[in-house]
Amino acid sequence: MSKFKRAFIIVLDSYGIGREPDAPEFGDDVCNTLKSIAASPKYDTPNMKKLGLFNIDGVDCGTPEAAPIGSFARLRELSRGKDTTIGHWEISGIVSERPLPTYPDGFPADLIAKLEKAFGKKILCNKPYSGTAVIHDYGREQEETGGLIVYTSADSVFQIAANEADVPVEELYGYCKTAREMLQGEHGVGRVIARPYVGSYPDYTRTSRRHDFSLDPTGDTMMDALQRKGLDTIGVGKISDIFAGRSISRSLGINKDNVDGMEKTLKVMDEDFTGLCFVNLVDFDMQYGHRRNIDGYAEAATVFDRQLGEFMAKMKDDDVLMITADHGCDPGAPGTDHTREYVPLMIYGKHIKEGVNLGTYPTFAMIGATISDMFDCDLKTKGESLLPRIIKD
Known part of the structure; x- marks a missing residue:
């Protein structure tokens, strides 16, 4: 025993x-x-x-x-x-x-086009970025367009940020689930991450409702x-x-x-x-x-x-x-x-x-x-x- x-x-x-x-x-x-x-x-x-x-x-x-x-x-x-x-x-x-894929130059244009079609929303940014800086730099455009801020880092991640006033958290999670289903194989990033935030330009704050959708x-x-x-x-x-x-x-x-x-x-x-x-x-x-x-x-x-x-x-x-x-x-x-x-x-x-x-x-x-x-x-x-x-x- x-x-x-x-x-x-x-x-x-x-x-x-x-x-x-x-x-x-x-x-x-x-x-x-x-x-x-x-x-x-x-x-x-x-x-x-x-x-x-x-x-x-x-x-x-x-x-x-x-x-x-x-x-x-x-x-x-x-x-x-x-x-x-x-x-x-x-x-x-x-x-x-094998290392998980990373995107130091952002995600490929054809992949972004497919994701935009699946989301029915415009994708903003598509670059490696600091999570706090990206909402400051793209928050106003996100408000004006109702789009989704997509960014990455040195890690194998696909992050989606949106203002909770424009995109309710559960809806943001839905976009992340869609991205997770699509990001497999060659583009199988380790995590798709929901990054909700609140506020209005230039004062934005990330909330605790972050959620990670990992590769199996x-x-x-x-x-x-x-x-x-x-x-x-x-x-x-x-x-x-x-x-x-x-x-x-x-x-x-x-x-x-x-x-x-x-x-x-x-x-x-x-x-x-x-x-x-x-x-x-x-x-x-x-x-x-x-x-x-x-x-x-x-x-x-x-x-x-x-x-x-x-x-x-x-x-x-x-x-x-x-x-x-x-x-x-x-x-x-x-x-x-x-x-x-x-x-x-x-x-x-x-x-x-x-x-x-x-x-x-x-x-x-x-x-x-x-x-x-x-x-x-x-x-x-x-x-x-x-x-x-x-x-x-």
Whole structure:
């Protein structure tokens, strides 16, 4: 009988710990998210320090813990990408050998024409753009034409923005569903994203009713494996969106912010379930990484660490916690894009060995393999289970 009843994976979205060797292939030079934020006077994460964050291979900031209470590792991304979808898919067991398509010059004219015909609306912009800048620059034209602002980024995304006064949110979601159906194969972007906003020129504000429509996962995931055994798979935050809802038995929905995401997770701890609770905390990336706000990122890490202390105090004997990330987004690096970085893995629980430095592994899929092994599930993945090295006898 397994020693584990509940597993919690908390993804600190974009919490990278240093440049990967192939970073130049992804347009990155020097980048280290953790090093940038740890230098801020607003950074204080004693609980992650206890778990071994600063003992991980290659981490050259902070003070290593003399006696870490968890096992820890550095994971390298094997997939050809550095975005949320690819990162989470790899955590779950899928290695994406081909990068998802990106559009540095905007989407092809023939594709835009087909989309305009399907939408029955004019498409505006069609360029890579900052999400806040694009509504400022095209908001007035959107109001005047009733069109849809379409833009992308360095990631594999097709984003549609519209003023809620002109295009009600449910209608915007409908356009996104249509785009998702059309954007397959050659143009199979990772996510189609609804970006509603409110206000009038020049004062526009994006609302919390963003919604992601993801590409269906291209392989077997740890959630698929758990569901085949009848186990629970609970998603907190963007998890259900990232996996197009597949093999998620229950979703607690998009978080208002990181604090809300952790409060939801703390409530889940009061429930009697067997399986996985998979959590994404996107503010690190969306609010601070992309906006290159070092102090804001550092302060968010400090707030998370306090809630982490609450979480650890509530853990039951048959619980296990994993903390990791899906890519980097160094607020100290030039530009506004994600950064190709190693990610941390910290594992903690009563049945997990203390102070085990697992070293560096070649894929995030070690996590999916380990979770599947904990619950004696079969998962086809390039990752290997870490359980034999971390479980107490």
